[in-house]
Amino acid sequence: MANRVTLDDIARKVGVSKTLVSLVLNGKAEQFGISRKTCERVFQVVKELNYRPNQTARSLRTGKTGTIGLVVSDISNAFYAQMARIFEDLAAAQGHSVIICSTDEDAEKEQRLITVLRNRQVDGLVVSTSQREVSWLLSINKYDTPIVLIDRHLGDNVLAAVVAANRTGGALLARHLKEQGYRHPLVLGLSTSLISSVAERIDGFVDEFKKHGVTCVIHAVGFNSLQSDVDALFANLKALPVKPDCIFAVNNNVATAALQSISARGIRVPIQLGLVCFDDLPYFSIINPGITAVEQPISQMCRKAFELLHQQISGNIDRSNVSIYEIPVKLNIRESSLKKFS
Amino acid sequence: MANRVTLDDIARKVGVSKTLVSLVLNGKAEQFGISRKTCERVFQVVKELNYRPNQTARSLRTGKTGTIGLVVSDISNAFYAQMARIFEDLAAAQGHSVIICSTDEDAEKEQRLITVLRNRQVDGLVVSTSQREVSWLLSINKYDTPIVLIDRHLGDNVLAAVVAANRTGGALLARHLKEQGYRHPLVLGLSTSLISSVAERIDGFVDEFKKHGVTCVIHAVGFNSLQSDVDALFANLKALPVKPDCIFAVNNNVATAALQSISARGIRVPIQLGLVCFDDLPYFSIINPGITAVEQPISQMCRKAFELLHQQISGNIDRSNVSIYEIPVKLNIRESSLKKFS
């Protein structure tokens, strides 16, 4: 075996105790008054034998694994994939690793996955939760593993959370549509709309239209039957009491499904139908018409979440006094909602 | 702490040894002739105290962490994000977890990341490698950690690898373009074209055209300067000795960058310029024109790679006799290459 080299092997070869080797390798040589010469011999042998510390053993002793768990609904979704990459980089900068889990918006599956992560002794969790009540996560956070919520929160002052300005973003989209002359908005939501992010996007959107006396129709589609639900809706668009003149897709998946239907049916955007989306994707600016979207500040959200998690892990923060951090969003106006000018 | 419950706690409360508790929990009760009654009491107390085994301790003793490392160039790329999701599911089905690392096509970074993963005692590695020679990975695989390459291989009979039928896919695209009447193909490759997948795609493409006396122009762009390199190319298209009438993007990133340029310059596809891509994306079938693409069998590739890895991990296979598995691809013809009919 290339690496059955242990601390003992180093110690034996150098002719010192493994305590000393450990101290040297952990940079505590100075503190423990270990002579420069000895240090050098240790480093030399470490290099010679190509010693690599067994992280498992270290974790058992220290109680720290240098691993964080990232729990999202689906890592293959572009939004969470980007998030994963950013967390990976943030973690790697500290020599930490990330284990990623996809819940498919299933609260029970989420609990199973989090249990696995806890058994693996992750130092902390970043969770885009599908839970509907806070108690379970709260007790974990309180007694065991630090948790920071991302993208979705579970109400005030219970668990630290970093979210996009969902309500504001929804309102921005609504105001824009209204200014463009759209009057019959249809909100394409998810049947899991209890999750805070989607709910607030919809609230912000609906409230803004309501201010001007316009009522929104809300239609929910299933996370696991997205395309077929959306297709079914489009097949019956004309049968609706009021035929919508624009659509608000609450996330990038919904928007893509809608675009699929729109494309298949040859519906003309933005004339026949306006389209806006919460969450921006690279291809939205490539296609014709470009899709008006609210861009989420993923990088900022991740950095803040990571910072909060680290404060909790290192115990530099009072875990009972937590806040929801809301990061501003940006409206990218493109042709899909420009009724006036088309 | 919610979970400072250890095997000892269970043993003490039940009034047996921790050996027994461990045996019971690992399903070895029968084998060791432990009475039904005792088992039941153990299970009851385990549930009562909400015992969760410490995976770190278990890993140290058994030498198995139940973790595999997935090393790719960038997890936020749709292709690898999908891959990650599939591996996650495959691993989860066996109670295993996945740690994901992004190398940015940097061979040294890849080595650093793999070293971290090995220190974490991962049971195996699935790597879409950026290495240019096989020796380093080979020695790891031989003496230490099982490795299966995915998407890219490093030559015959050195490391198990699962790849798409890259050469065939390239040829399929070339034949199609030729049949459509395109005669001046430009290959948009990557400066990291030494990697087998890209190289073979290009080879297959170029060879097919050569059969019919057509020479391809090959233009490489940088992984870290994709958009600007592509933009620069498009700015000078006319200045090229032969103006291309179609473009072959060697992967989805390159295609998206090309589309960005195409869209910005108002180039008309497929009339002015045909476009095909190796690697299919959901949005390729939504936009107008749809993008002709070779679809990679990601799921099959992942399943095969996972199977191979598991054979290696469980020692059911001779590690020195390895093969490259090539999985068939599928050509999805869309409007972006239909010169004839447009």
Add this chain to the structure above:
DNA sequence: CAATAATACTAAATCGATTTAGATTTTTGC
């Protein structure tokens, strides 16, 4: 020069599981 301090190092305990080797107790056969 003895007492004290500083320097350089180490033995052994520990983290929480698994596993080996063996110890009891009970049952069975004759």
Add this chain to the structure above:
DNA sequence: GCAAAAATCTAAATCGATTTAGTATTATTG
């Protein structure tokens, strides 16, 4: 009723690191 066999269970070693509580040895000081 007693040895052998079967049925249950356990003590202790182990994985490979970190950390606590020291121990020698040498240098300094009054």
